[in-house]
Amino acid sequence: MKTLIKDVDIVTLDEKGTVIRGGALAIDGAHIVAVGEAPVEFVPDTTIDGTNHVAVPGFFNAHCHASMSLVRGYAEDLPLDRWFNERVWVAESALGPEEVRAGALLAACEMIRSGTVAFNDHYFYMDHVAEVVEASGMRASLTWCQFGLGADKEVGADLEGALAFAERWNGKADGRIRAMLGPHSPYVCPPAFLREIAALAKEKGLGLHIHIAESEEQVSRSLAAHGVTPARLLEETGVLDVPTIAAHALYLSDDDVAILARHGTTVAYCPITYMKLAMGPGDVPRLLRAGVNVALGTDGPASNNDMDMKEAVRFLPLLQKLACRDAEVIAGDASLRIATQAGARAMGFSKAGVLEAGRPADLVLFDFDKPHLVPRHDLVANLVHAAKGSDVSHVFVAGNLLYANGTILTLDEEKIRAEAERAAFRMVSRDLTVLREYQS
Numbered sequence: 001m002k003t004l005i006k007d008v009d010i011v012t013l014d015e016k017g018t019v020i021r022g023g024a025l026a027i028d029g030a031h032i033v034a035v036g037e038a039p040v041e042f043v044p045d046t047t048i049d050g051t052n053h054v055a056v057p058g059f060f061n062a063h064c065h066a067s068m069s070l071v072r073g074y075a076e077d078l079p080l081d082r083w084f085n086e087r088v089w090v091a092e093s094a095l096g097p098e099e100v101r102a103g104a105l106l107a108a109c110e111m112i113r114s115g116t117v118a119f120n121d122h123y124f125y126m127d128h129v130a131e132v133v134e135a136s137g138m139r140a141s142l143t144w145c146q147f148g149l150g151a152d153k154e155v156g157a158d159l160e161g162a163l164a165f166a167e168r169w170n171g172k173a174d175g176r177i178r179a180m181l182g183p184h185s186p187y188v189c190p191p192a193f194l195r196e197i198a199a200l201a202k203e204k205g206l207g208l209h210i211h212i213a214e215s216e217e218q219v220s221r222s223l224a225a226h227g228v229t230p231a232r233l234l235e236e237t238g239v240l241d242v243p244t245i246a247a248h249a250l251y252l253s254d255d256d257v258a259i260l261a262r263h264g265t266t267v268a269y270c271p272i273t274y275m276k277l278a279m280g281p282g283d284v285p286r287l288l289r290a291g292v293n294v295a296l297g298t299d300g301p302a303s304n305n306d307m308d309m310k311e312a313v314r315f316l317p318l319l320q321k322l323a324c325r326d327a328e329v330i331a332g333d334a335s336l337r338i339a340t341q342a343g344a345r346a347m348g349f350s351k352a353g354v355l356e357a358g359r360p361a362d363l364v365l366f367d368f369d370k371p372h373l374v375p376r377h378d379l380v381a382n383l384v385h386a387a388k389g390s391d392v393s394h395v396f397v398a399g400n401l402l403y404a405n406g407t408i409l410t411l412d413e414e415k416i417r418a419e420a421e422r423a424a425f426r427m428v429s430r431d432l433t434v435l436r437e438y439q440s
């Protein structure tokens with residue numbers, strides 16, 4: 001299939017930061033074949049008029065729990081520990097494979113609509129998430145979360161099962177799916193388990209996805225229990241010897257930052273969760289200065305409460321400017337690069353995230369024919385600080401059009417919304433407060 005997008009403005013995010021006004025973008029099969037001008041011999045099957053539209057690489061959501069969309073709005077205004085213990089883990093005790101599927105389908109609709117082409121997911125019953133990814137046309141990197149405490153069999157996530165999942169799905173859906181192993185965190189997984197899973201990941205050539213250093217308390221507990229920080233513990237147990245995505249990593253010493261940089265670890269930064277759960281801003285400029293690959297995530301919809309990467313693209317610089325009291329940090333297209341190519345690299349889709357010939361055709365169009373996107377002095381500034389996820393008009397993944405002008409072409413959104421509402425209710429129906437609200 002050959003597609004030509006004509007008369008479109010293009011934010012390439014290439015090395016030079018090239019921005020093209022009123023150019024063409026040609027797609028042949030899964031790849032971009034020309035940016036700027038289409039070759040005369042290029043005969044498209046489909047032509048899209050890009051007038052008043054801006055093409056940009058699609059977003060790579062580097063840390064989320066898609067199926068937690070079913071607990072959106074169910075754990076409000078609480079700090080991290082109470083958010084888990086009093087609400088989220090209570091609701092999740094009623095979680096089954098059908099809820100995971102319904103939540104993942106709902107999240108896929110939301111992500112596609114707001115310009116996300118790939119997501120890095122950490123949850124349970126992951127075959128169901130993988131099937132959703134396959135059907136939706138998105139890319140994903142998937143991990144079946146393990147607690148390492150021996151109770152995992154309840155959600156089918158013994159290490160053997162998680163490995164079997166990874167081997168079943170890695171490279172599937174024409175390479176759109178990648179799989180990793182997913183120890184939940186060093187505060188839940190004992191060092192012996194971390195060692196075992198790291199050795200297995202190394203042997204099988206798989207990456208790891210883990211939460212670390214979300215609070216000062218987690219760091220002091222690690223020091224008390226193991227004599228080292230969470231980052232140092234990951235290094236000592238071999239976790240960082242394989243490509244690892246460390247979600248959050250907000251509380252790091254200088255030594256920790258050097259460890260993560262040395263091992264090529266990615267930090268998945270989720271600004272909206274940090275503001276909502278009052279976790280703290282972290283220090284992104286310090287990570288970048290040290291050479292850490294920083295990617296961007298939404299985290300789960302129970303702490304965000306949405307999966308709109310465009311919002312996170314704006315909040316990353318806003319939060320860092322405020323925290324550093326410095327308007328010049330995370331400037332220009334930095335947060336777009338973090339949300340696209342840095343995430344793509346972390347998830348193993350390393351050529352994506354740039355609009356140039358030879359790259360995967362994973363891109364979105366923003367409709368700029370809107371009052372909040374006028375004037376167009378600076379397309380990048382408009383994209384980062386003014387555009388909304390709902391301004392996305394088209395989404396391409398591997399050259400396939402998944403979304404056009406309000407319609408998801410690969411999924412039945414109306415049916416998905418109805419089923420998600422039913423599944424969400426099943427999950428929380430033991431909670432009498434919620435039951436009363438539903439019945440009133």
Ligand SMILES: CSC[C@H]1O[C@@H](n2cnc3c(O)ncnc32)[C@H](O)[C@@H]1O
Nearest residue numbers: 065088092122123145184211299300
């Ligand atoms: C990793 S999903 C499985 C497990 O983890 C919980 N969870 C969701 N988000 C986070 C987070 O950001 N840090 C730690 N744990 C998280 C989720 O509710 C599931 O129980």
Ligand SMILES: [Zn+2]
Nearest residue numbers: 064247299300
């Ligand atoms: Zn998370």
